[in-house]
Amino acid sequence: MTIPIEALRRQKAATKPVADRRSADDPRAELLELERQGELIVQKIDREAVTVSTKYGREKRIQKAHLWHHKSCGQCGHIPGYSTSIFWVMRKLGYDYHDPSDQTSCTAWNYYASATSNSAAQAAVAVRNFAAAYESGYFPLIHCGTSYGHYKEVREELIRHPELRAQVRDIMAKLGKPLVLPEEIVHYSEWFHALRDEIAAKQVRDMSGIVVTVHPACHYYKLVEGDAIYDPDIYGGQRTAVVTGLAQALGAEVRDYSTWFDCCGFGFRHILVQRDFTRSFATLRKIEVMKEEANPDVVLTHDTGCVTTLDKSQFAARAHERNVGLAVLSEAQFAALAMGAHPYRVCQLHWHSADYRPLLEKLGIDWEKAWAEFQSDLRRLESGEKRYLDWDDVDA
Amino acid sequence: MIQTSARHAETDAHYKAPDVAGYGEVPHDEKVRLFEQVKGDFRFADYLFGCYECGICVAACPSAKFYDFSPRRVAQAAAREDVDLIYQQMQEDIWECSQCFSCLRCPRGNNPGGIITIMREVAVNNGLASAKEALVGYSRIIYKIMSSGTQVSPDMLRSDAFPDWGPETADVADNLDLWRRALPAETMHTTSAGWSVADKTLVELYLIWLETGALDMIAEVDRGLHSILLELMEERLEEEGIQP
Secondary structure, eight states: OOOOHHHHHHHHHTSOOOOOTTSOSOHHHHHHHHHHTTSOEEEOOOSOEEEEEBTTSOEEEEEOSSEEEEOOHHHHHHOHHHHHHHHHHHHHTTOOEEOOSSOOOOOHHHHHHTOOSOHHHHHHHHHHHHHHHHHHTOEEEEOOHHHHHHHHHHHHHHHHOHHHHHHHHHHHHHTTOOOEEESSOOBHHHHHHHTHHHHHHTOOSOOTTOEEEEEOOHHHHTTTGGGSBBOTTSGGGTSBOTTHHHHHHTTOEEOOOTTTTSOOSOTTTHHHHOHHHHHHIIIIIIIHHHHHHTOOSEEEEOSHHHHHHHHHTHHHHHHTTOSOOOEEEEHHHHHHHHTTOOTTTTSOGGGOOSOOHHHHHHTTOOHHHHHHHHHHHHHHHHTTSOSSOOHHHHTO | OOOOHHHHHHHHTTSOOHHHHTSOOOOHHHHHHHHHHHHHSTTHHHHOOOOOOOOHHHHHOHHHHHSSOOHHHHHHHHHHTOHHHHHHHHHHTGGGOOOOOGGGGOTTOOOHHHHHHHHHHHHHHTTOHHHHHHTTTOHHHHHHHHHHSOSOOGGGOOTTTOGGGOHHHHHHHHTHHHHHHTOSSGGGOOSSSSSOOOHHHHHHHHHHHHHTTHHHHTTTTOHHHHHHHHHHHHHHHHHTTOOO
16 A cells, blocks of 8 residues: 655645644743743753654654663553563663652553543543653653543643643642653654664564554544654655654554554453453454554554554454454564564563464564563572573573 | 434334344333433534535445445434434444545535444443443454553454454464564563553553543443442552542
8 A cells, every 4th residue: 555645745834734723833842831830840851862753843852871761551551561672672772760669550451441530530540650750850751642541631631721720730739749741742653763763773583574553543633733753764754654664664564554553452441341342343343453464473563552452352253263362572572682682581572362473473582482582581590590581581 | 303203103114123122122212312312412513514415425435335334324314313213223223334534525414434433322321221232242352452551452462353354363362472472662572462562551540541531431331340340440550549
C-alpha cells in the first residue's frame, strides 16, 4: 500500500487550516505564561535534549538523561520485560535515571474503564506524580501510552480551567506539594525515537531480514494529537513517526497494512470483563489483516494495552483456526534484542503468549540455550544463593 | 434547549422498551436532571461543537463495528439536548465505547468519547442500572486501583481469570513469586502490585480520593466496596494524624 503523500500535501496546501479547538497550539508556552502569573510551577528540561517535530510543526525537546521513570501498571504487572527493556536500553546508552517508589499509576485505566473517578481526582493524581518527579530533580518520562495521553488531557484541562487549578492547588497544599507540570510531557517511545541513531550505533544483532508491522497506539497520537512526533521523512509526515523510525533505524523492513488506524481492541473495560469484543477486534481487524497483507515476523507497538491485547488475544482465535500466530513486542524489547539483550533475563518473553520463538530463531538466537540460562538463574534464587536478580546478573 | 414531550412520544416509539432493555422508565424531569449533570461538567463545552453528521467518527470507531453503537448518535443527541435519547444511551450504549478516542478524527473537533466519559460518570454517580451492570465483576479491580495505586497486578494473572489467554498464563501464576524475584529492577519484585509503592505515596493517594469525592462515586453502585475502602483509607490517614 502506498500513501498518496504528494496528493495529501497538495490538498493540505490548498485548504485553510482550521484551529484545533480541543487543545492548545503551544501548551509549553501556555504553561510558562501561567508560571509567570504565579499559577503553577513548570519543571524545566535541564539536561542535553534532542529536538523533534510534532504533528503541526511545534518543536518538542526530549531530555536524554536524568529521567524519572513513570512506570506503567500494565507493563510492570503483566509484561514486565517491557519495563525492564526500557531501563536496560537506557543503562546501555549510559544515561542515568530514577526508578521511583513514590509513584502511583495515572489511574486512567480505571477512569476510562469504570468511570469511578472524576476530573479533579485525575488531575490531582497526575500532579502528585509530577510533584514527586520535581522534588527528585529528575525529569519525568512516561512509560504508558494511556498515562501519556491522559496526562496531556489533564494538562489541557488545567490550562483552560482556573477553577480546576484552584481545586488541585488546594489538594496539593494539603499534601505539602506545589502545583507543578513538566515543560513537556514525554512518552518513552519518543525517547527511543529521538535516540534511535544512538541505539542503532550499539546494535549487535542484524535486523535486516526482519519484517515488521507497526500498530500506532491510539492514546499516543489520537488524544491531544498535536503533541505526537511526526517526521516528513517517515510516512511523508502523514502518520506518527515513533516506532517506525526506530525499526527502520535498526534495519528492519516495515510493511504497511490497511487497518493501521484501527485501535487494538483493548477497550479498557472490555479487556477485563468483555473480552469477546477484544479478542474479535484484535484478531479480525489487526492480526489477520497484518498477516494477510504484510506477512510480518513481528508486530511492534508502543503501549501497554496494545501489547497485551494483540499478544493475548491470539490463543483463543487459534481454536477457531483463524490466521493468527504473530509475535507481539514493544519496540523497546525489539531495540533491546537488537542491542544484544537476553530474551528472558531482560526482555522477559516468557510472560508473552503469542509464539515469539520463530522471531528469535530468525535473529539467530538459540532460545533453548537462553531458556536454560534463565532456568539456571532461577535455581540460584530457589537455592537461596540470591534473593533477587539484579542488573549485573542479566548481563552475565 | 430541552426537547418537548411531543417529540419524545414520537421518538420513543423507535426505542427498545426500557423493561426489555433491563432498566426502568423514569419521569421526564429525571432525564432532564441527569442531562443537566452531563452538560454541567466543565469538560462538556470542550468536547462538543455541533455535528456535521458526516459519520467519520462511526467509520473510525471499533465499537461501532461490533455493537449497535454510534458515536455520531451520541454527539447528535448531546447537541440536540434530546434527553430521552441521552437517557437511553446512558442505559444501553455508553459502556460499549472502547475509549480509544479514534472518534477524535471528527472534522468538527468533537470528542464523542469524552462525552461518553462524562455520561458514564453521571451514570455511576446516580447508580443507574447500566452502571451497576457494567461494574459487576469489577469490584476487585476498583479495590486494587484505589487501595494500591496500581490498576493491574501480577497476581491477577490466573488461568481461571484469563482462560482464553493460553497456557502461559498458568505458567506465570505457578511461578509468580520466583519470576518476579528474577526481574532486575528492584521496584518490580512485587506480586500484588505492579511495583513497590511507598506508604507515604499511598496516604497521599487516599487523601486525593477522599478530597475529590472519587471514593464516594462508588457508593451508589457498590455500597459494600465503598465501606471497605472508606474504612481502609480513614484508618490509614488517622495513623498519620491526617484529618481528611
